[in-house]
Amino acid sequence: MLGLLALAFVTFVCFRFQVNSTTVALLYLIVIGLVSLQGNFVPSAIVSLIAYISLDFFFTTPLFTVAMNQALDFVAPITYVTTAFVITRLISNVRKSNEERRRTEETLRKSQAELAHVTRVMTMGEMAASIAHEINQPLAAVVNNAGACVRWLNADSPNLNEAREAAQRIIRDGNRASEVIKRIRAFLRKSDTEKIELDLNKTIQEIVSLMQKEAQSHNVTLRTDFDVDLPVVRGDRVQLQQVILNLVMNGIEAMTTVTNRPRELLIGARASETDKVLVYVRDVGIGIGHQNGDSIFDPFFTTKPNGMGMGLAISRSIVEDHGGQLWAEPNKEFGTTFQFTILKY
């Protein structure tokens, strides 16, 4: 449509100023070229046809007739159509390959999310015993409190206060159990990445609380150290929790053979540079051997007998997807500090 208007405009102006036919033919060619950038051959062909007719009609002698009696009358239509054809073909090719690339990227992103999800499920599987314990504990409390409640009520002189308090504890502990389940479900949910404004402190606490028992069963004390005025960050909650989970599990694993010092794992976060937050996980384990170096971040690299070797690789790709970096540094005395940066919101 726009092409036809442009054509009419060129025709009108040139006709008014008596521009010679060759110039007009070239101007028409430009219009056709521009129209062809749309990538559709049919409109380009129509414009080419109309351009040829108006060239013949208004500018080549004899004026106001459509007849092939000059070289230009032959060359112009061929040139127009060829140009239209070549340009539209090229453009549609470019479009197709763009589309393909977009689709590949989409597939890649999807399979990365899929993989991340699978490893989340696997890690949770490894923690199943401690998670079961985490749910069982409040359930045990509920059963005890219910028993106590009934007994207080059944006494010869029922003690309503005690019974009421027991009932209130039942509510609280029931909620505590469902809280654990809610957190696990949120963590295992299969969802697209969603980068939102995040309170990093809360995000990390949520996952750390799920891991307390796991740490305890390996005699590891988990400590956290967050800056009070930690800026909010921009990120996907579940994915960042996954990174923390991986790093903490690795830290715990690195300390299983340690017997001569307290097994302590410190998880901290503080503002770094002007636009970033630094999160670190410090263990006092056996450390990473020199020979391993940066290859610990390679996919399928593992030192664990049952490891899949995906934890750190996925963690690194998640962090990089968040515009940050993940790296490891040996501590002065014992163990390793894994740390990553993430952009402020």
Place this chain on the structure above:
Amino acid sequence: MREPEAMVFVVDDDEYVRESLVSLIRSIGLGVSTFASAKEFLESSRTNVPSCLVLDVKLPGLSGLELQQRLAEINVEIPIVFISGHGDIPMSVRAMKAGAVEFLTKPFSDQDLLDAISLALERDRVARVQQAAVSDLLRRYETLTPREREVMHLVVSGLLNKQVAARLRTSEITVKVHRGQVMQKMHAGSLADLVRMSERLGALLTDKA
């Protein structure tokens, strides 16, 4: 509040579980005192009433099973009811072999726990009575002079006064006097009584040696 006639000590690291157990145990009129770790329990002082220990297997630091072992080492005899989040068989076997009263898996029924606690307290009561009798016996034995002890040993081994006198190179009448003293000091009504006491003492004394 009157002094409860029995005390239950609860060691569990989960605050909410502790709270629930306190209420449950108090609801049947028993005294209860809680600890978050084995260390806390070891550092506490306990009143001298029948008591038992409700002990979580998994504890930070010293585990429940280790605490059981530790208590045996320092000669603290207190019946133990184990409670555990995940009862695995080797664990419970180990606990029961070391003398635990019961091994319950959380969540357990309140009745099961209270039954186990009653049983444990009953065991402790019996043990306390026995212990009291034994220490009484020992106290009485300690009032005997060395000569009286010699006489006692020979008498219970079945010798007649005359034979004892010959063995100790003394007169029969002296032996008679010593023997009378022994019977009186040991509160023995008959020779058979004295023999039984001597047997128990014998077991205790060889234990000590």
